[in-house]
Every structure is written in C-alpha cells, then in structure tokens.
Amino acid sequence: MKTTLKLQEFLPYRLSVLSNRISRAIADRYEEQFQISLPEWRVIAVLGESSEVSAGFVAQKTAMDKVAVSRAVNKLITSGLLIRKFANEDKRRSVLSLSKSGSEVYNEVAPLAIDYENKMMKQLSLNDQSLLEELLGKLEKINL
Amino acid sequence: MKTTLKLQEFLPYRLSVLSNRISRAIADRYEEQFQISLPEWRVIAVLGESSEVSAGFVAQKTAMDKVAVSRAVNKLITSGLLIRKFANEDKRRSVLSLSKSGSEVYNEVAPLAIDYENKMMKQLSLNDQSLLEELLGKLEKINL
DNA sequence: TGATATTAGTTTCACATGAAACTAATATAT
DNA sequence: ATATATTAGTTTCATGTGAAACTAATATCA
Numbered sequence: 581m582k583t584t585l586k587l588q589e590f591l592p593y594r595l596s597v598l599s600n601r602i603s604r605a606i607a608d609r610y611e612e613q614f615q616i617s618l619p620e621w622r623v624i625a626v627l628g629e630s631s632e633v634s635a636g637f638v639a640q641k642t643a644m645d646k647v648a649v650s651r652a653v654n655k656l657i658t659s660g661l662l663i664r665k666f667a668n669e670d671k672r673r674s675v676l677s678l679s680k681s682g683s684e685v686y687n688e689v690a691p692l693a694i695d696y697e698n699k700m701m702k703q704l705s706l707n708d709q710s711l712l713e714e715l716l717g718k719l720e721k722i723n724l
Numbered sequence: 725m726k727t728t729l730k731l732q733e734f735l736p737y738r739l740s741v742l743s744n745r746i747s748r749a750i751a752d753r754y755e756e757q758f759q760i761s762l763p764e765w766r767v768i769a770v771l772g773e774s775s776e777v778s779a780g781f782v783a784q785k786t787a788m789d790k791v792a793v794s795r796a797v798n799k800l801i802t803s804g805l806l807i808r809k810f811a812n813e814d815k816r817r818s819v820l821s822l823s824k825s826g827s828e829v830y831n832e833v834a835p836l837a838i839d840y841e842n843k844m845m846k847q848l849s850l851n852d853q854s855l856l857e858e859l860l861g862k863l864e865k866i867n868l
Numbered sequence: 869t870g871a872t873a874t875t876a877g878t879t880t881c882a883c884a885t886g887a888a889a890c891t892a893a894t895a896t897a898t
Numbered sequence: 899a900t901a902t903a904t905t906a907g908t909t910t911c912a913t914g915t916g917a918a919a920c921t922a923a924t925a926t927c928a
Binding site for chain 1: 914915916917922923924
Binding site: 791815 | 884885886887892893894
C-alpha cells in the first residue's frame with residue numbers, strides 16, 4: 581500500500597503514457613498512409629465488424645462520445661468511405677455502412693493494426709501474453 | 725496470433741479506453757476541487773518530488789511536450805502555485821518550484837491520487853497486483 | 869387526442885492541443 | 899572575434915475536442 585506519490589510509479593500515469601505511445605505509433609502509420617484520424621479509424625473498425633448500425637451503436641462500441649462520432653461520420657461520408665441511410669422505423673436513427681472504398685481501407689488498415697499488436701505481443705512470453713489478457717479483463721471490471 | 729480485428733479485443737484500444745477512464749475519474753476530482761487541469765497537475769506532481777528543476781526536466785518526467793509544459797507552467801504561475809526563476813549559468817533555463825500554496829495543493833492532491841490507486845489495486849489480489857507491476861514494466865520496454 | 873418527455877444526432881461555443889515558426893541565450897567552428 | 903549551430907522555452911496558427919444548447923422524430927402519459 582503506497583503512501584507517497586512518485587509519478588514514475590503511479591499506475592494511472594504509467595498506463596496513460598504507455599497507451600498514448602502505442603496508439604500514437606499505430607495512428608501515425610494509417611494517418612499518413614490513408615489520411616484518416618484515430619476517431620475516424622475507430623468508426624471504420626466498428627463498421628468493418630458490424631454493418632448497418634447506428635451512430636449510437638458506434639459510439640458505444642468505440643467509447644467515443646456522440647459528438648466525436650458525428651464528426652468522424654461526416655468526414656468519412658465526405659471522403660466517400662462511408663454510406664449513411666436512415667432507418668424507416670425511426671427516421672432519426674442513422675444506418676451506417678462502409679462504402680466500397682471504405683471496405684478497402686478497412687481491409688488494408690486492419691491487418692496493419694493487427695500486425696502491430698502481434699509485433700508487440702511477440703515481445704512477451706506466451707505466459708505473459710495470457711496474463712496480460714487476464715489482468716486487462718480484471719482491470720476493465722474495476723469500479724473507480 | 726491474431727489474424728482478424730475485433731476492437732473489443734484489440735489491445736491498444738482496450739488500453740486506451742481503460743487508461744482514459746482511470747485518468748478522467750481522478751482528474752474529475754481535483755479539477756473540480758482545485759481548478760487544476762491534468763497537465764497542470766502533472767507539473768505539480770513532478771515539482772512536488774523534485775524542486776528547482778527546469779521546464780525541460782518536467783517535460784521529460786511527465787512525457788508531455790514542451791508546449792504543454794510551457795502553458796501549464798504559465799497558468800500555474802498566474803494562479804500563484806508555482807515560482808519561476810532562471811538559472812544564472814544559463815539564463816534560458818527556468819528553475820521551477822512550488823510556491824507555498826502550490827505545496828499545499830500538492831499535499832492535498834497527492835494523497836487523493838494515491839488513494840485512488842490503492843482503491844483500484846485493492847480490487848486485485850496481491851498476486852495480480854505484482855503481476856500488473858511486472859507486466860507494465862515489460863510493456864514499457866517494448867519497441868513499437 | 870394533445871401535451872410532455874425522451875431519444876438520435878447536430879451545431880455552436882469556448883477551450884485544448886500539437887506542429888512549426890520564432891526569440892533569446894549559449895556553444896561550436898573558422 | 900565572427901559566423902553558425904544548438905538549445906530552452908514561447909507564440910502563433912490551424913485543428914481537435916467536449917459540454918451544452920438545439921432540432922427533429924418518436925414514445926408516453928393524461
């Protein structure tokens with residue numbers, strides 16, 4: 581049980597630095613190659629997994645707020661990567677899916693992202709890899 | 725070894741969501757109680773540990789960029805929490821330290837931050853706690 | 869039914885942020 | 899000594915961001 585603060589040993593701080601470093605490294609690659617921002621990529625990633633979903637669904641899956649989703653969606657529509665329809669039963673609800681070129685981007689970026697993860701994970705032993713999975717799962721369930 | 729992407733299982737994404745959730749939860753408390761932002765708090769935290777240091781040193785310790793440090797420092801000086809002098813040997817280099825009220829803030833917020841960490845950690849078994857430390861250490865050493 | 873509340877998503881506003889250009893001080897090379 | 903490069907930190911600019919107010923559609927209640 582800690583009683584004094586050292587930033588370098590402070591868990592939330594270390595997590596934040598680590599996470600930013602990793603996200604930035606990956607984002608740098610697809611931002612440059614495909615001109616899409618991190619929030620835009622997250623929207624694409626969700627739509628690559630599940631098509632014909634609402635903006636709200638995307639917000640929930642990505643843990644982004646609805647403003648961020650709205651903006652990312654609009655940019656993606658403008659750049660032709662995403663198609664928006666509206667639900668007949670509820671004309672407020674958007675029905676989003678990737679366009680042909682959106683799918684192409686997804687199919688190119690997804691492996692790049694996975695490669696990155698694999699490259700990281702390979703630097704841990706198999707045992708550490710599963711420990712990490714497990715711990716992350718536990719941490720996600722923690723109440724703050 | 726993964727070959728398909730599921731956002732919910734994608735390590736960088738999970739790390740990012742977890743880290744944001746934790747940082748936000750803590751920041752919400754001191755932002756409200758002490759009107760200091762997360763970058764400002766990080767600067768204070770470094771100066772609480774080591775006094776009479778330069779802006780560059782703070783930037784390095786906090787993993788913030790120099791622009792962010794410069795702005796945080798200026799705000800903290802304006803609000804009277806921080807004192808800036810300049811080094812005689814090199815008049816460019818600032819020599820930063822907490823003012824009396826800056827130290828008071830540090831002495832109030834630091835325990836709050838530690839409490840938070842302890843409260844989180846207590847939800848893990850002792851074994852998981854040390855595993856987490858260990859894994860984090862390994863992840864920090866990974867090259868991207 | 870009409871009146872009120874809720875929900876999905878957008879817009880606006882004020883503030884945060886990072887990159888690049890800049891200033892001033894110091895170090896290095898000629 | 900004088901020019902050139904480097905370093906510490908700041909400012910500017912263009913963009914990103916979240917909260918709150920807003921619009922439009924649907925649901926609920928009396």
